Amino acid sequence: MLKEAEIRTFIEGATNYFEVSAQQSATVGSPYLVTDGNPGAYEYTGVIGISGTRKGIVYFTAPRGMLTVLLMRMQETDTSDDNIKDLVGEVANTISGNARRDFGKSFVISVPVVIAHDTDKVTAPHRRSYVIPINWRTHSAKLVVCLE
């Protein structure tokens, strides 16, 4: 059973990114469970693998529109595919950094991997996942926590 503090750390990592990079806070929608092993993904996904006390993956997935606006908000004029992938990777990296800070020794966290366009490639290792909607301006992204 996942602990609340563990999930909060991941959520904080994602919302912090918006707070710091875009100087505009993101809000969290009501979280829910996905029990069919298919939590779904948007066009761009940053995945980090977790092992140690917990095993599985955590990913941040967002639509292109949201990430484009976020880039523009960050005064970045280059909204190319590569730049968007870098951005989603950075969000995953921030989540990873937050988790390292809080769990450090008990969690082993992999380097983020970015999966773009091919949403079928984003697969959950377990049937049950926690999905936390991340709302920013009019856009919505998802943080998926799928840990044993």
Place this chain on the structure above:
Amino acid sequence: MNSRLAKVLNPLLTPAGSLVLVVILGLSFVAVVLVPGLELASEVADSSTALKLLGEQQRHPTLIRAALESIHDRLGGRGYIQESVDQLRTSSSQLDAAMHEMTVPQPGSWFSLMADTGAKGRPIAGKHAAALLDIWAKELVVLKPVLGFRGVPYQDNESTGTNLNEGGRQLDRDVGAALRAGRRALPQLDAEFTAIAAELQSTNLRSATQLRVVMLSGLVIALALVVLVSVLLSARQRQESTLRLARQQTADILRTVKDGLFLLDRDLLIGSAYSASLETLFQRKDFAGIAFENLLKNIVSERTLATALKFVKILWAERTNEKLVKTINPLGEVEVHLDGGSGRSETRYLQFDFHRVRVDGEMTHVLVSISDVTTRVDLANELQTAQNQAQGQVDTLLGILHIDQAQLQSFLNDSNAAMKMINAVLREPTREEGVFRKKLDTLFRQVHSVKGEAAALGLSSIETRAHAFEDDLKALRDRPSLSGNDFLPLVIKLDDLLTHLQSVGDLVARLSHLQIVQGDVAHTATAVLEEEQPLQTGKLDGGLGATLQKLCLRVAGENGKEAALHCTGFDAVPADYRRAIKDIGIQAVRNAIVHGIEAPDTRTAAGKSRAGAVRLSFQDLGEAGYKLIVEDDGQGLSTERIKEVALKKGFLTPERAQTLDTKQIFALLFQPGFSTLETATKDAGRGVGMNLIAELSNQLGGRVAVGTSLGKFTRLTLTLPRPVKRADGADGTEAA
């Protein structure tokens, strides 16, 4: 014998030993053969040269005598003498030069010259030099006047003819003296020459003999060298062959062994030889020369890495006891996380063993052996989990054994549906505060219904979890503002509830299977039929009555009350209303006991029986629909008390309270979160039960009426329409 030879040869068979041996033998050859050989050869050459010189000089005394006699004869015959004098001069001069050459010390050997010692050798004449010089000096004294003669020795006289002049007469006397002296000196000279020649020949012969001996020795040494080198090479070849075989065997072992093996040096760097399985164990290549720290970095936790490095350093401290150190090995069974690609990491358990490697008593390396114990650890974990689960399942099993299978299955179906509903409500995209609050009300009703039925069935494990869920809901309801973040604890509890319901469901399925095996086919068939087609029977089985009876007894007992439940007409409940009627019945009975029925002593004091009565009746009104009446003979409802609580909890303003009629006051009871109890218990106090009744009634298109008489009774009357028929002839869908 062989072993002795091997003992002697072995040190020599090392590369350094062989090299030293060859150098020693080479130097010996130079010292014993080449230097003396060259010296002797030089001596032979010198003596040969001297013999040749001597041979050339031996004719000169004869030539000198012949020249003197020729001069003497020609002077007597008044002949021409100049030619003989010249002959005398030439021979004397050559002999004098030879004398000088033979009597001065000869240069030393090339060896002494190289050494530049300044040492001189002996003269060719050897011990005869002094005598030779003495004889020649005396001879030279008598020859000197003859050699010094210049001019013509004759004078012509007409009367006497040609005669010797004064010079001629003196020359004649000198020649005579030289001939006389020569008769004695020249044979001496000749004898000395002969003696010197004999000595030189003797020396030459000795040197040649010695040279032959040296050459023979050289030949023997060279042969010995060849034999020795051949033996050494052969031994070396055998050794190399053994080494090659050993290397091949080591390579075979390293390629085949399942364990990871490598050596660590003092700088904690991995050696160049390691087993192939390391690549599989660590999913990487090229281990040679990498630091032990880098091998473990990123695959074990930072704490484990730091401890492991300290441990290996302690192992290198030779004073520490190896066995003692090994007892604190932090890598005895370590969890490692390897990159499995796509952000996934693969977890394995590895066992590291460390052994000190000593050469001549000195520690040179640490041998590290690593084995993959993942299967063993996984099995142990699975066993532990299975044991824990088994314990939990036994507890759950004991809790469900007394419950009718069909009822249990029905409860599980309903509960899972409620959980899905809760999750669906959570999933609805929400950003506004108001929508979040509405979600809370719906969640409350769903979980309360599950909790109620769990309580009715005596499933305390589920009831407790549902109650904890309600606790969180209540805490959220009391918050001044709400965001999605606040719902996180609910999702975690939902996860827990779902997991628990799943495990109960698994147990029920296994129980059902067990009953089939036991041959209780008839009973199970009925149960299965009811499980599969609960809605098509058209009737509620007797389970609801029994469930409510159990609930009544438990709630009364836990609240210090006594109560009897009477149910009638439940066989007329249509399938589509089954769950709703069950939920309503459960909430109504709990409300009746907690809020209506008084404590036994209070009842007795009021002239009532100690045990309160709760009556539930379901009536089929034909076309007019159905009626469900829940009535208790308790304390009735006090409109003043309701208003007081509503004011206190903010459901009413004082002004609004003044204007409310009785019906509106009773309507407050159905507001979400309204309860007259100060503190919530498992059975009441959250203000959900009555709200759930009203909500369910609304969903079915029915109405709720409240009737009461203070101190006498409270009656809830629900009027429900007939279910809407679906096109396929079945009743309408379930409204929950």
